[in-house]
Amino acid sequence: MITLIRCDDRLIHGQCIVRVLADFKIEKIVIIDDITASNPVLKSVFLLAVPPQTKAVILTTDEAKTNLREFIENNEHVLLLMRSPMVALELFKSYPELKQELNIGPISYRPDTRKITTYAYLTSEEMDAVNQLIERRVRVYFNQTIDQKIIEWNEVRDLFK
């Protein structure tokens, strides 16, 4: 089963290992990222970063669109991890049975981004994807770790029109 769907452009990193995996009792990480999936160096760096008790696979967006069902239907607690809300939108479109919630964690600053929270910056294209998710009735919220403040996109979206 998919326990958490999360955008985090550092993919597997300290916060993910120290907090997210434990907080959600994650047994398997499914990374959906075209760049990482198609670059052997990046792929091995991120697979190396996975704690030994956790399983991990790295898929392209296209692979995820055709192969995600096995992760939805199995009994393991799965974390779906991707860099961008655009990828999330594609997955929600392909799999309407997914739990209609997207968590946005750290997404780094880029020159054409706007600062949504101290840790998450979005381009206008990414904001469009988030708005489309909202229209599909997917709850989109910003949160780094469960004990920190949650910011609902619905509450702040008017500031970023």
Added chain:
Amino acid sequence: MATTEQNETLGILVCTHSSLADSLKQAIEMLMGPQENFETLGLYEGGDVFSLCEEIKKQVGNMHTKKNLVFTDLFGASPSNAAAMSLVDIDAVIITGVNLPMLAEVLTLRGQQQDLNDLVIDIVNKGKDSIRTITKEMLSKG
């Protein structure tokens, strides 16, 4: 880079979350005095792993050292992952879980002729062995 004279000293870069690397450098210099070919880098909120990787390559390149050690704070975390990615382009070994005793060890030994692999083993052992516990029972009474 090709025309630059290579420095024989072992280059050291400490790369961590936030300002830990800077503070570790300050702390070790308090013990051992000012150090050369010893650089630091921090990952801050909003920072990304690819930019950090580029920074690592730049900092190590600027030292013009033939061999390098990159110390990171947490295995699997972004500073460590960025350092791992940089290995395609720089000549370095990464040691994760940096602590002050490890830095004291490398700064003491790096001037001596020693095989890099042996040095790395020494540093890792020093780091592990330096973790001790002190309890009230260990204090002699009277």
